[in-house]
Amino acid sequence: MIQLYMPLNFLGVVYRELKQSTADIDRMFGLLNEQQEINDSPNASTLVIDDPNRGPSITFDKVCFSYDKQRPILKDISFTIPAGTTTAVVGRSGAGKSTLSRLLFRFYDVSSGRILVDGQDVRQVTQASLRQAIGIVPQDTVLFNDTVGYNIRYGRPEATDADMKAAAKAAQLDAFIESLPQGYETPVGERGLKLSGGEKQRLAIARTLLKNPAILVFDEATSALDSRTERALQTELWKLARNRSTLIIAHRLSTIVHADQILVIDHGELIEHGTHESLLASGGTYAQMWQMQLSEPDHVEIN
Numbered sequence: 097m098i099q100l101y102m103p104l105n106f107l108g109v110v111y112r113e114l115k116q117s118t119a120d121i122d123r124m125f126g127l128l129n130e131q132q133e134i135n136d137s138p139n140a141s142t143l144v145i146d147d148p149n150r151g152p153s154i155t156f157d158k159v160c161f162s163y164d165k166q167r168p169i170l171k172d173i174s175f176t177i178p179a180g181t182t183t184a185v186v187g188r189s190g191a192g193k194s195t196l197s198r199l200l201f202r203f204y205d206v207s208s209g210r211i212l213v214d215g216q217d218v219r220q221v222t223q224a225s226l227r228q229a230i231g232i233v234p235q236d237t238v239l240f241n242d243t244v245g246y247n248i249r250y251g252r253p254e255a256t257d258a259d260m261k262a263a264a265k266a267a268q269l270d271a272f273i274e275s276l277p278q279g280y281e282t283p284v285g286e287r288g289l290k291l292s293g294g295e296k297q298r299l300a301i302a303r304t305l306l307k308n309p310a311i312l313v314f315d316e317a318t319s320a321l322d323s324r325t326e327r328a329l330q331t332e333l334w335k336l337a338r339n340r341s342t343l344i345i346a347h348r349l350s351t352i353v354h355a356d357q358i359l360v361i362d363h364g365e366l367i368e369h370g371t372h373e374s375l376l377a378s379g380g381t382y383a384q385m386w387q388m389q390l391s392e393p394d395h396v397e398i399n
C-alpha cells in the first residue's frame with residue numbers, strides 16, 4: 097500500500113508544481129477554461145538568447161490575428177523591442193494590447209506575419225523554452241493556499257531560502273513578512289492572510305526576480321493603488337526591467353513616461369509609436385490621451 101501511495105503522492109506533487117508554474121500566466125490570459133491547440137513543431141529547437149544578461153530583441157513582423165475569422169483583432173502590426181529595452185503598449189479597452197502578449201507567449205499562433213525572438217520564429221522553438229524565458233507580473237497574482245515563502249519560491253522552486261529572501265528584499269516585501277508572527281511560514285491565500293493589491297504585485301515581482309527571465313511582461317493593474325504604493329511599485333518595476341527586454345501593458349500613462357518606446361494601438365492597428373516626448377510633440381492620439389488623464393480626477397485610494 098505504501099509502495100503504491102508513494103509514487104501517487106509524488107505524482108501529485110509534480111502535478112501541483114506543473115499546474116502552478118503556469119497558473120499566473122493562465123490567469124493573466126483568462127485561459128483557465130480554454131482548450132490550447134498549440135503544439136511544438138516536430139523539429140522545434142530550444143530558444144537561444146544571445147545575451148541573457150541583456151534580454152533578446154523581439155520583433156512583430158506584419159502580424160495579423162483574429163480569435164475567430166469574422167473579427168480581425170490585430171491588423172498588420174510591426175514593431176521591434178530592441179534587446180534590453182522597455183516598450184509600453186497603450187490604447188483603449190479591447191484595442192488588442194493583451195493579445196500582443198498572448199501571441200508572444202504563443203498561446204495562439206498569428207494568422208499571418210511572424211514573431212521573432214532574437215531572430216527565432218516563436219513557432220520554431222519549444223514552448224517550454226519560450227515560456228521559460230518569459231516572466232510575467234500579472235494584474236492579479238494567483239496566491240496558493242500555502243505559506244508566503246512557498247508562494248514566492250514558486251518562481252523557482254529549487255531556490256534556496258537565502259535566494260528567496262533576497263528576492264523578497266529586492267521587492268521590498270521583507271520587512272512586511274518579517275513583521276508577521278510566523279514570518280515566511282505564514283499561510284496566505286483564501287484560507288490564510290489576505291494580501292493587499294500592492295503586496296500581491298510585490299510578491300509577483302519577487303517571484304519574477306527569482307525566475308530571472310530574459311523577457312518581462314508587466315500587465316498593469318487597471319485599478320489604481322494608493323499613490324505611495326504605486327510609486328514604490330514603479331521603482332521596483334523599473335529595477336526589474338533593467339537588463340531585460342520588457343513589454344508593459346499600461347493603463348495609466350504616468351507609469352510609462354520613461355519607456356524607451358510607446359506603442360499606441362487602436363482597433364487592432366498600430367497608429368503611433370515613439371517616446372513620451374515625441375508623441376506629445378506630435379499632438380496625436382497619445383497627446384489627447386495624456387491631456388485626458390491629466391484632467392481626470394485622481395482615483396487615489398486613501399489608506
Ligand code: ATP
Pocket residue numbers: 163164169187188189190191192193194195196
Ligand atoms: P483591456 O485594456 O480591456 O485589457 P486589451 O486592449 O488588452 O483590453 P485584448 O484583451 O487584447 O484587449 O482583446 C482584444 C479584443 O479581442 C477584444 O475585443 C476582446 O473581446 C477580444 N478577445 C479577447 N480574448 C478573446 C477570446 N479568447 N476569444 C474571442 N475574442 C477575444
